[in-house]
Amino acid sequence: MSFDRLFGAIIEKKNPSVVGLDPAPGTIPPDVVNTFVREAEDPLLGMGEALCEWGERIVDAVHDIVPAIKPQMAYYEAYGWPGLRALAHTVRYARQKGLFVILDGKRNDIGSTMQAYAAAYLGQTEVDGKSVRAFEGDALTVNGYLGTDGIEPLLRACEAFDRGVFVLVKTSNPSSGELQDRDCGGKTVYGAMGELCEKWGAGCAGQYGYSSVGAVVGATYPEQLGELRTALPHTMFLVPGYGAQGGSAADIAGAFDRRGLGAIVNSSRGILCAWKKDEEKGYAAAAREAALRMREDITSVLPPIEC
Amino acid sequence: MSFDRLFGAIIEKKNPSVVGLDPAPGTIPPDVVNTFVREAEDPLLGMGEALCEWGERIVDAVHDIVPAIKPQMAYYEAYGWPGLRALAHTVRYARQKGLFVILDGKRNDIGSTMQAYAAAYLGQTEVDGKSVRAFEGDALTVNGYLGTDGIEPLLRACEAFDRGVFVLVKTSNPSSGELQDRDCGGKTVYGAMGELCEKWGAGCAGQYGYSSVGAVVGATYPEQLGELRTALPHTMFLVPGYGAQGGSAADIAGAFDRRGLGAIVNSSRGILCAWKKDEEKGYAAAAREAALRMREDITSVLPPIEC
Numbered sequence: 001m002s003f004d005r006l007f008g009a010i011i012e013k014k015n016p017s018v019v020g021l022d023p024a025p026g027t028i029p030p031d032v033v034n035t036f037v038r039e040a041e042d043p044l045l046g047m048g049e050a051l052c053e054w055g056e057r058i059v060d061a062v063h064d065i066v067p068a069i070k071p072q073m074a075y076y077e078a079y080g081w082p083g084l085r086a087l088a089h090t091v092r093y094a095r096q097k098g099l100f101v102i103l104d105g106k107r108n109d110i111g112s113t114m115q116a117y118a119a120a121y122l123g124q125t126e127v128d129g130k131s132v133r134a135f136e137g138d139a140l141t142v143n144g145y146l147g148t149d150g151i152e153p154l155l156r157a158c159e160a161f162d163r164g165v166f167v168l169v170k171t172s173n174p175s176s177g178e179l180q181d182r183d184c185g186g187k188t189v190y191g192a193m194g195e196l197c198e199k200w201g202a203g204c205a206g207q208y209g210y211s212s213v214g215a216v217v218g219a220t221y222p223e224q225l226g227e228l229r230t231a232l233p234h235t236m237f238l239v240p241g242y243g244a245q246g247g248s249a250a251d252i253a254g255a256f257d258r259r260g261l262g263a264i265v266n267s268s269r270g271i272l273c274a275w276k277k278d279e280e281k282g283y284a285a286a287a288r289e290a291a292l293r294m295r296e297d298i299t300s301v302l303p304p305i306e307c
Numbered sequence: 308m309s310f311d312r313l314f315g316a317i318i319e320k321k322n323p324s325v326v327g328l329d330p331a332p333g334t335i336p337p338d339v340v341n342t343f344v345r346e347a348e349d350p351l352l353g354m355g356e357a358l359c360e361w362g363e364r365i366v367d368a369v370h371d372i373v374p375a376i377k378p379q380m381a382y383y384e385a386y387g388w389p390g391l392r393a394l395a396h397t398v399r400y401a402r403q404k405g406l407f408v409i410l411d412g413k414r415n416d417i418g419s420t421m422q423a424y425a426a427a428y429l430g431q432t433e434v435d436g437k438s439v440r441a442f443e444g445d446a447l448t449v450n451g452y453l454g455t456d457g458i459e460p461l462l463r464a465c466e467a468f469d470r471g472v473f474v475l476v477k478t479s480n481p482s483s484g485e486l487q488d489r490d491c492g493g494k495t496v497y498g499a500m501g502e503l504c505e506k507w508g509a510g511c512a513g514q515y516g517y518s519s520v521g522a523v524v525g526a527t528y529p530e531q532l533g534e535l536r537t538a539l540p541h542t543m544f545l546v547p548g549y550g551a552q553g554g555s556a557a558d559i560a561g562a563f564d565r566r567g568l569g570a571i572v573n574s575s576r577g578i579l580c581a582w583k584k585d586e587e588k589g590y591a592a593a594a595r596e597a598a599l600r601m602r603e604d605i606t607s608v609l610p611p612i613e614c
Contacts, residue, residue, distance in 0.1 A: 134385055182491040
């Protein structure tokens, strides 16, 4: 029960970065959307087809460069069930291409309900005596506000299916400190959440020293990144906030250990919207070039990744 | 921007309770599942049909008794996109029957992403110049761990479409205290979250005195329910944990104000699984009887609801 599979892919590609699949409004080129929506009986159905096509082309463009993709579920949910059908398709396609898929859904609930989320995104669902896969992610982002019994069903799924979770600890957004930075008994709320991550992953670190319980820590708070790297030695970090949100390569250096491991850095808009700076190139080719630039930028501040 | 529509329905039906639609494993009678799954090309597609049928029959059975239903999204997501197609169908059907629909998804993210969740569940999505509805809920449960900028897009949707949100404050599960009960500067973490609810709803209380920003507070913590009712005078409470989780009518009395308003109490398993005690009766008739018993039980501890 660890992130060894993901670390293996990071080492193989010498690249601790992940492409965030955020099909936000304006991200998919209008002519791609229009081609599918124009011919559809319903705009959502058409958009679902557009999402499938776009997702395949982005995966094709980056699958040999990055170890992982991170679909942001909100942008698929905004297109209703056809959006979620496209998500399932994209996850399957990416996994067939060898990518590790981090579903960014930030799910959270009481234990009995989290069993259903674990089944949906990490495990399998029983239907009339058959086991089926709903959305087959390799990892899921989650929110630990409800404490241990909301996390335990996920840990069981991680164990059974070799998956991982990333728990929100210190998020990248401007107001993350309102609750997360409060002092609670000599530590911050995010510090307390980080300690829970170490507890939830205790005793199950893999060959690279990290458990299957990771943490989300924003690139926009470099000081806290370094503080948490020291405090949480067995917790892998998923680092959003690089690029469009303002975090630089220098900002994320503290998320990594001395081997250049321990974290994976996400970029979404910087990769997906690269076509807007050179529309002639096409969105997939532009995404590929941006992913290569990101790899170069991030690895430039790290020790050589070799294990 | 308030919960006036929901209060209107509560007063009309003299019933501050909500039926939680939690199609957890074993909840839908096996013969209903089997009928649909047996004939389907794919188990998930069959289960989607079963969920539609079951949801319609439950709504038919309770729509004249309760003001609202609360689908628990996790249980629909566990059945993949066909489950979410069934959710959209059930929401539409319930709203046509006059029910207020609280989507229990506990969503949370940074501001730009929350815009997508707001579009998906409370507002509308733009597709190629057209505005469409993905899942048309009346309210959404959310997690405020990320602070104000993760909540603001929801407030804009509440304003534009007359919707509401319920923010997790003190949850009903056994380990809710691990983070939520910690002392942070003279108040608990849940107390700090409650204060944020009052801040987010400030200045927009409706005719019953409550804003469109509600709070989730568990029936399993009656002392905190009363404490929060006093501390958060403009914040409506959604109260889970009654019934199967252990909360009694006496436990939830403190969630209400002197007019018998200010809260709505959820029961899921107690309603949906009532058929297991009398299989002859059928699941819909058993749910109706259980919903009537719940109304009687809850109103027995409240002042007469009249405004």
